[in-house]
Amino acid sequence: MSSVEPVPGTAASAASAAPAASAVPAASAGPAQPAAPTGDVIHDIGFRHYDGQRFGRGWVVRSLLVETVRGVFGLGRPAKSKVMPWVLIAILLIPPLVIAVVILLTGGNELGISYTQYPGSMELVISLFVAGAAPYCVSRDLRHGVMPLYLSRPMRRSDYVLAKFGGLAISMFAVLALAETLLLVGALLMKLPVGAQLVGWAGGILTVAILALILSGIALVIAAFTLRRGVGVAAIITGLLVVSGVVQILIAIAKDKGYPTVASYLPALNPYGLVDGIAVRLLGVEPSNSTAYPAGPLGLLVFGSLAVATVGACLAILIRRYQKVGGV
């Protein structure tokens, strides 16, 4: 390219020297300095090749994960895509804020809600958040045919699934962990014993981490089978709410009929109950909504294995689903 660049200049000066017959010098310059279409060359710096570093799968998956997290919060998307997640995040953060403010003003001596009870009390809002985010993560790429572009990149199909799952789970965890941390701030402002509060907070963080994994898995599975974003949102929210409602009814019936053991295992069918049960048996905290959970290590074992199995099954279904996706 650089060897060609002086040519138009030379031709132009030759032309200006003989303005009456500008075509003549250009033509006579032709054979000596071949093929320089004047004007085209000056501004066109040409296609630049890239000889630098190209990262492998690790970077590609990380990039997809980061893009997913950004997208869940509406970053890099139009303003209207930012409304829902941030309204819900605001709602999720209001209770800890209110508690902190109330404590500050009234000088109370206990948190209105425990770290592990908090997710259960915000069940609806959390469900709405994941219902809005999961279809963005996967339905969009399915519906608009973006999968072939991802598949033609240096990564595997399962990498896509893991990046999307990781991105959604991390996003959910970030929001819930922030709320937990606000609760901790409130507690510390109240001058409650720091050690005990930190332990409680750590338990809360663990609880929301498990919850984020389970909810992300379930929501992504539903979203991966619904191409339309709206349908995906509706399917996830109804799924989570219906399951929650049905489980409540079943528990009530089981108690009524005199099967307290059955009733104590039933909450495991609801993601929020499952996580709360694990927290209660693992950390020895108070259950949310004063639900009864199976006693002893067996309860923890059952609830724990069920949580692991749920996440594993969701990932397996997703990976299987994506073996056939994308028209490629």
Next chain:
Amino acid sequence: MIAGLDPSVGSRDFTGARDPGDASPAGRSVVVENLTRTFGPITALSQLTVEMPEGVVGLVGANGAGKSTLIKVLLGLLAPTSGGARVLGLDCATQGLAIRQLVGYMPESECLPPDVSATEFVVHMARMSGLPSAVARERTADTLRHVGLYEERYRPIGGYSTGMRQRVKLAQSLVHDPKLVLLDEPTNGLDPAGRDEMLTLIQRISTDFSISVVVTSHLLGELEKISDHLVVIENGVLQRSTSTADATQLSGVVLVEVTDGGPELVARLRAAGAQVADDGGAHTFTVELAGEWVFDAVQDGAADLGVGLVRMQRRRHHLTEIFRPEQEGADVQR
């Protein structure tokens, strides 16, 4: 299907049979050996053996001929039922990741999310090809400019015209500076002007960007303009693999058009011993190109008669002329 064809036609461009395992073939971006791919009872590709040189390779075939299946095999996304293929010297069956780092792909279908801008999307896709973020941003700006997207690249893709979308699709296949791009029906859905622009752009990818191109189309006519080499497949079977220069070689006839005095010039040329055929109009005729002297004779004759020489053009065969009789022959065999 090919019963009506000369059996030598399909393999005429690679008579020098080479080792199947010949790695990193100089001058050849794609080498396919005995490739067969079946989907249950359907055979999409059957015993396909073909080599594609660097430059622009046109892959022609009707819908369902196996073009897209071949591209998926080349990308390492679809395992061959038997046989194999190498892209840039890499084995498609085992080195898919390495191939996809060096190859760009533009799918036939709609593949752009509507709610992001072209810049955001292409930067993302560049990172997904392994480029560091800063390089991805820089190359996205460059590449979008090269494909002809300017201010509109900051607007969400949802508002783009088909032509602009095709450009974004092309840009994402080029942004990581691949050695080879596979373009699946890039002119689909474009109006005639957009079609020509896209074809010019594809030619530039090869000539100005030095990136090899494999471009598919079901229209032979549009690929003939830009391809250096043509591969024709039908029902998964290779019909022809030939360089465009060979196929459209000079036919040995010069078309001459003069402003005036056509008959006089014809008489002069005949006197000089040239074979002249009238081409309809009084001032247009064709001359058999018996040697270089014919050009001089035409030029001198026109000068002596004092008539203006409008055009003196060697005629080329059109690919359609070459393929048409065979296609008809194949149809008859059916």
